[in-house]
Amino acid sequence: MKLSDLTFTTPYLDLDPIFYHETPPSPLKNPRLVSCNPDAARLLGLSPDTLEAAELVSLLNGRFLPDGARYYAMCYAGHQFGHYVPRLGDGRAINLGKTKGWNLQLKGSGQTLYSRQGDGRAVLRSSIREYLISEAMAGLGIPTSRALAIITSDEPVARERWEKGAIVLRMAPSWIRFGSFEYFFHSNRHAELEKLADFLLNESFPELAHGEEPYVAMFGEIVRRTAELIAQWQSVGFNHGVMNTDNMSSAGITIDYGPFAFMDTFESGYVCNHTDTYGRYSYDSQPGIGLWNLQRLAHALSPLIPQAKLEESLQHYGTWFTAKLMKLLRAKLGLEEPREDDPELFRSLFRILESGRVDMTPFFRILSRFDGERETLLALTLTPDELNVWLDAYEARLADNSGTTAQRHREMLRTNPKYVLKNHILQEAIEKAEEEDFTLVESLLQLARDPYGEHPGFERFARPTPHSLTNLKLSCSS
Ligand code: AMP
Ligand code: MG
Numbered sequence: 440m441k442l443s444d445l446t447f448t449t450p451y452l453d454l455d456p457i458f459y460h461e462t463p464p465s466p467l468k469n470p471r472l473v474s475c476n477p478d479a480a481r482l483l484g485l486s487p488d489t490l491e492a493a494e495l496v497s498l499l500n501g502r503f504l505p506d507g508a509r510y511y512a513m514c515y516a517g518h519q520f521g522h523y524v525p526r527l528g529d530g531r532a533i534n535l536g537k538t539k540g541w542n543l544q545l546k547g548s549g550q551t552l553y554s555r556q557g558d559g560r561a562v563l564r565s566s567i568r569e570y571l572i573s574e575a576m577a578g579l580g581i582p583t584s585r586a587l588a589i590i591t592s593d594e595p596v597a598r599e600r601w602e603k604g605a606i607v608l609r610m611a612p613s614w615i616r617f618g619s620f621e622y623f624f625h626s627n628r629h630a631e632l633e634k635l636a637d638f639l640l641n642e643s644f645p646e647l648a649h650g651e652e653p654y655v656a657m658f659g660e661i662v663r664r665t666a667e668l669i670a671q672w673q674s675v676g677f678n679h680g681v682m683n684t685d686n687m688s689s690a691g692i693t694i695d696y697g698p699f700a701f702m703d704t705f706e707s708g709y710v711c712n713h714t715d716t717y718g719r720y721s722y723d724s725q726p727g728i729g730l731w732n733l734q735r736l737a738h739a740l741s742p743l744i745p746q747a748k749l750e751e752s753l754q755h756y757g758t759w760f761t762a763k764l765m766k767l768l769r770a771k772l773g774l775e776e777p778r779e780d781d782p783e784l785f786r787s788l789f790r791i792l793e794s795g796r797v798d799m800t801p802f803f804r805i806l807s808r809f810d811g812e813r814e815t816l817l818a819l820t821l822t823p824d825e826l827n828v829w830l831d832a833y834e835a836r837l838a839d840n841s842g843t844t845a846q847r848h849r850e851m852l853r854t855n856p857k858y859v860l861k862n863h864i865l866q867e868a869i870e871k872a873e874e875e876d877f878t879l880v881e882s883l884l885q886l887a888r889d890p891y892g893e894h895p896g897f898e899r900f901a902r903p904t905p906h907s908l909t910n911l912k913l914s915c916s917s
Pocket of ligand 1: 527528529530531532553554555556557558559560561681685686695697917
């Protein structure tokens with residue numbers, strides 16, 4: 440199927456006009472294609488080889504509206520850094536509607552009713568980051584929005600410096616946020632709140648829609664998905680950076696990538712966002728913030744769900760989170776069956792990774808081939824004596840496994856990625872792309888799609904991050 444054969448529906452526009460604002464995109468000057476993602480194309484039923492650059496550019500630049508699509512921005516609110524903001528909304532994203540179960544959105548396509556003081560634009564730097572990282576998360580098996588393509592332009596956009604305007608076509612099974620519910624609750628529009636709950640049930644939880652207490656079941660499921668999502672972030676050292684409730688997906692996927700980072704050397708209190716002065720969204724705060732955000736959602740849903748039921752669901756959060764994290768960490772270490780003292784084995788490892796300033800991605804990758812030889816692992820840490828003691832405990836623990844060493848290696852190599860797109864790697868691709876060389880964006884897309892593969896020629900991106908480039912802080916401006 441070709442791009443021009445896509446047909447859309449716009450179920451969101453069946454809601455009252457208070458939920459959205461229909462608004463056309465403002466095309467960029469001299470747009471050109473940076474990259475197109477064949478995996479996302481296939482998800483839409485498109486054959487990647489039929490896609491033409493000119494058609495894609497027209498679609499992204501708002502010059503070609505597919506059959507059935509309409510341009511609209513969605514309204515929402517949210518708690519930003521702990522403070523309630525009564526009206527946010529898609530300030531620089533314009534939706535097209537839904538096709539093949541995916542809601543498509545043009546990010547950076549100009550001002551909307553919800554832009555406040557913003558220019559409605561996104562710069563090439565942040566668009567490349569979002570484009571690549573959403574595919575990298577998908578490659579790691581972490582629920583996320585996806586991205587079909589990206590265009591750059593000659594449109595000057597003012598940030599800390601002048602940058603090029605860009606647009607990403609991103610797609611998600613749902614763009615409803617915790618903040619979408621907060622908007623209707625805090626403005627006392629409880630009839631609309633219920634309509635939104637019904638919409639979300641239909642969109643993301645159809646299997647629960649005809650049960651006994653569909654709203655209760657849906658909230659319970661959001662709690663579970665959120666807890667498990669954050670456990671997945673923790674297991675790969677991912678710091679989202681801006682976990683405001685408007686950036687929390689009601690479908691339990693990762694959305695709204697801004698100053699995110701995959702950590703370099705392991706630092707439990709790592710904060711990637713340099714505007715986050717108090718470290719509200721630090722790596723080790725993420726699980727607690729996930730719960731805090733769910734409490735805000737629970738409050739917003741209180742007209743629809745009895746308090747006791749909301750609290751009961753929230754109480755399961757910790758259990759879901761811990762169970763998932765323990766499972767992931769056992770897999771990272773190649774342990775077959777759970778044991779009571781596993782949490783202590785994991786805690787002590789992360790303590791040592793931190794004190795030894797170890798880059799966790801290469802560490803777990805090298806550990807995936809552990810056969811008793813310790814030198815390569817010990818070379819990664821500033822505190823080899825501590826790691827030696829831990830490896831004694833690990834070797835003893837491995838004796839509980841019944842499979843062979845080769846089986847453990849195979850499993851661990853499928854669990855511990857060789858490549859995560861750390862900020863210094865993305866930065867290299869961005870600098871080249873700003874000079875109109877998009878080859879590294881393309882190569883990183885390949886690494887993102889298959890982070891467990893070997894990818895000869897790209898080994899330097901699998902090594903510990905050079906010291907001068909570790910754990911950079913990023914600005915929120917994008
Ligand atoms: P974020 O922290 O990027 O998720 O954005 C928070 C809110 O600000 C959302 O409502 C965005 O749509 C809006 N926003 C961010 N940047 C811009 C911009 N350049 N122009 C208009 N709205 C923006
Ligand atoms: Mg956002």
